[in-house]
Amino acid sequence: MENIKVNKVNDYTWEIPKEGGMRVPAVIYASEKLMEKIKQDKTLQQVRNVAHLKGIINHSIALPDAHQGYGFSIGGVAAFDMDEGVISPGGVGFDINCGVRLIRTDFKAEDIMDKREELLNELFKEVPCGVGKGGQLRLDKSELKNVLLNGAKWAVENGYGSADDLMSTEEGGYMASADVSAVSEKAMKRGISQLGTLGSGNHFLEIQKVDKIFDHETARAFGITEEGQVAVMIHSGSRGFGHQVASDYMQKMENEYGFQNLPDRQLINAPIKSELGSNYYKAMSCAVNYAFVNRHMIMHWTREVFKKVIGSSKGMDLVYDVCHNIAKFEKHKVDGEWKEVCVHRKGATRSFGPGRQEIPEKYRSVGQPVLIPGSMGTSSYLMVGTAKAEDISFGSTAHGAGRVESRNEALRKYSGDQVRRDLLKHNILVKASSIKGIAEEAPQVYKDIDEVVRVSHELGIGKMVARLVPLAVMKG
């Protein structure tokens, strides 16, 4: 593997100086320990390649959980000048608005421990993984268009969830930039039956308990009041709809602009204000809305299942819903002046500090809730956004653990049954549609989430509020 020169700036900051065709330096926010892992794949090369793109501002950024992706690394942030810069489907990823939501409850762990099996069984009935078969929503094409245009507002208007849920979703649950005319027939066909399905891979629905509260005041503002409190975390995205949008526009941009001058074919892009660039943004916004509805519906059915099995869903309020794969036009301070830029977050979480208008009013004085899901069987974290993140990472922090072992290796080393038994020893119940999926997602194949979160906290780009541990896990 190519040896890339990296300078250590401080304990948690590394820099690849600007050289050759790079327009800006690349910066990596990681500890020594995480840097060792990051050096083992093509992450550094990829974060450096992104620094070549037109109109990139300040730095190409890799976060503590960065790992090798396609073109862009996963766990990366890049912001572009609105006039000179580009927008890239690869900088968002195939799973547009893959993201996470956290639902608090009034229950304590002991209230649900012996009902876990039943909860999981019912959840599987209501929320299928959706591979090769659709979910329970049957929409016609005109209704799907309403979903794409209105996002989670559509769900609330149709009797699922409440207006409070919208307030607690990034973007208020929908991007107004959505325009269905920018979406292909193929994307519509892939998306029509999959709404309300979890998907496979690393997607999950977990019943968790609050294991430790680090910052009681902020936790209270987010509805987390005590250790042992039950919460539900949902990790899913825009399913085949988003994948098709990404693929459609990569191809269109390739046909229009060619990839010969790019360091990597998957960095294909278009000027932000070009017709293709603007159409991609409109179609991406549709996929963002689709994913908001997807997670919203899964939340709705989860509440229904709690009602049925536990007898109540009272207090099951949405804490927040964050996007992990997205491009957005946001205002940031560039060279001391506020400026609208196009921020790409691929495997990154927005992490705005107190005061930002984008944060729902009820949280505005403390900062935006940041949700970092662990892998199956490990901790997840509730964090809070910071002004520091706005200063050094375009208001972004990490999004999860990031794999360190391949699926192949996992299948060789672990059996699904063994992983399930081991987790049960830690009092974590797992149900998956495929036993192979359990082995592939064994906790050992991921980076140390505690270290990722610690680095974010120490560096100050996202502060720890509470740690959650799984009680019952549903995997697609």
Next chain:
Amino acid sequence: MDEKDFNKNYEFLEHTGDAKFRAYGNTLEERFINAALAMSSIIVDFNEIKPDIQKNIDIEGNDIKQLLYNWLHEILFLLDADGFFLNKVDEIEIIKEKERLYRLKAVIAGDTLKEDYLVYGSVKAATYAEMEIRNDFIQVVVDI
């Protein structure tokens, strides 16, 4: 480098985040078929799928890589849009129609989901990352 097992139509190589495979075959068409089967093996045991439904595929690409990408995407599209699981490729033909225009026509067979089919997972997309088209194999990384 990984040794080729001559009995294999495809094999998976190490890749941290996702799945990387090589598909073998004496002709480009055979290698395309085996790439489709390799990708399908991530989703389901394709040998168990009955060849009850046939589908015609007709796609284009500016170059062979784009053609391969579109071929794999067509199979993912059919899975999501029609619930179609691939069992085998009955016919396939790859033609260079002119400069910067390749065409692939195929007839594939498979079935929709049945109770006894065991679904392992899904594939989000094929990618150009580390994609290689060679005379002895083609290599693809898919996003899962």
